[in-house]
Amino acid sequence: MAVHAGVGHRLTGGTGRALLCAMSADSQQDFALAFLSILFEGAPFILLGTLISGFIDIYLPAGTMDRFLPKNRNLAVVVAGLLGAVFPVCECAVVPVIRRLVKKGLPVSCALTYMLAAPIVNPITALSTWKAFQGQNAAMMTSSRMLLGFLIAVAVGLIVSRISITAVLKPKLVESLEEPEKASSHAHHHDHDHDHDHDHDHDHHGCCGHDHDHDHDHDHHGCCGHDHDHDHDHGHDHGHHHHAPSGDGKLVAAFRSAMKDFVDVGVYFSIGVSITALFNTGIAPGAEWLDGLAGSTVGAPAALMVLAFVLSLCSTSDAFIAATLDKFSWGAKLAFLTFGPMMDVKLLFLYQTVMRKRFIGALAIGLFLAIGSITIFWQQLVFDAK
């Protein structure tokens, strides 16, 4: 969080002032027109995405997702790649979600597959991509993006399913997975009657309101906000603990969650649109250089993947940026639209809450090379052939 705040302050500080001073009246007018037009185009789709995400956050128990996955490990990874169609979340929202799901026992391979695929393979992203590319190969771009996002995510999931989770997850997270197992075996050793109410083990007073029929080893003092990391799941439905809040309370919480998501995404969208507007109108230094790469078979997708990494756009709105890059090939735009939701500056920080740095580095390089190669091939095979 501190890193994010630092980035924000720097962006609003020296760089911004220098740019403002350097901009002529003509440049200001050009920036404003490009900025507002992309903002007007993308903001409604961000709102749609964050409203759905907010309501899922509050109303959908985490355990719901586990029930959709088959027992077969490989098949489970494939299905995890499609879960975004049912539980659509953007890349900012998906990291906290999978962190919670992994803690609750979802296989890491399935969680990572869902994490990479869900921001792309979901109806909101499909709709926004299709709208953004209207009149510009919309159907082909949308289907190519969904397919490539799905295939890459499943490939990563299958690889991860064959390596140790200690190489993937942060040690602290691995420990939190192991502790319940130890505690679980201990509890089983002493207590086999899980139909009993274990409320007597706790020290609840007043308003917690959770259903603790099967919780073990808690150390509760006070009201809500308790650490339930050591909750046990003995095959019962413990995916998420629920109070019995009023409908109004949940609605307020859902709107708050949606607004928080909107602001989180809106900030990055605002920065991304600003940078895009500067390049789009030729104000930014290096705009000509970027244009020069547009004709390069290898340089174009590489440049747009780097741009996607830096811009850190939300998958629900990045298509509106990509659609304005008219000097670039479809393949390069596809690389932008596939790589960005899987790896960017803000995700780099978010991923560190779940994964080891070495794994994140390997993932970034692997995604860059795989998506770059496939989109170059895709350009020649599909787009050039049209």
Add this chain to the structure above:
Amino acid sequence: MKPELRRILFAIAVLVWAAVLLYFHASGRITKYLAPDFRPIAFVGGLGLAVMGLFNLLTARQQADCGHDHSGEEGGHVHDHETSDMHPITALLLMLLPVGFSVAWTKDEYSAAALARKGLYDSPSQASPSFLANAMPPLTREEIEKSHRKTPEGFYEFSLMELFFATGDRELQTAIDGMKVETEGRWIEEKTRNPNGTRKRLYRLFITCCAADSRAIPIILEFGKAPPDFPENEWMKVSGTMRFPMEEGILHPVLMVEQAAPTEPPYEESFMRN
């Protein structure tokens, strides 16, 4: 920062975005920014943002219970569904400053420098074929006279787009070459291939989705003498004879002007995808 204050700040940011969207829609200025099918979406988006912002503002002090546990929260005070990536003030500034500056700076049109970047001085053959492939109306030689109205002065009314793209369509070019035509667009300096200072340019923008993806659609106006003096970007109605001369190895659409006069801008100033 207290959660109530953070909610109020975030609600303000959302409401400002809502106000900007709704204002541009209500004032009609949205037509300069978005293609027609995006305008109702922007309006609904503005209303949705207003509802979300107002709801959160009015309930900022209300206790809300999501019904979840929140493992790992420090002290149980920071609610997992509301903790943001950034300090709320930083987030507020990053959301509002670019929008605020843009609203203050915008003139609803591009400068000549940006237009040059958007193809104002490109010849039709340099325009990306994939970009405007769907924009060309179906037009054959037989249809030209039937589908184009003739003015009392004997000029056929053409859109600038048809004249521009006729340069790349041999059949259409042959049909239109030498025809007396009338068209309208915005008046701007001719900065290339104008050794005698007898030329101007007429252009309109073509918008696919929004102004950021727009392209300039220009033709050259040849006066054969010093052109009349009109302000840059003035809307003009121009009549004359259409020619497609080869200059420096490239075909160019050139209108040999007989009449030029200011005119009212059309409702849709830019060409749209549909």
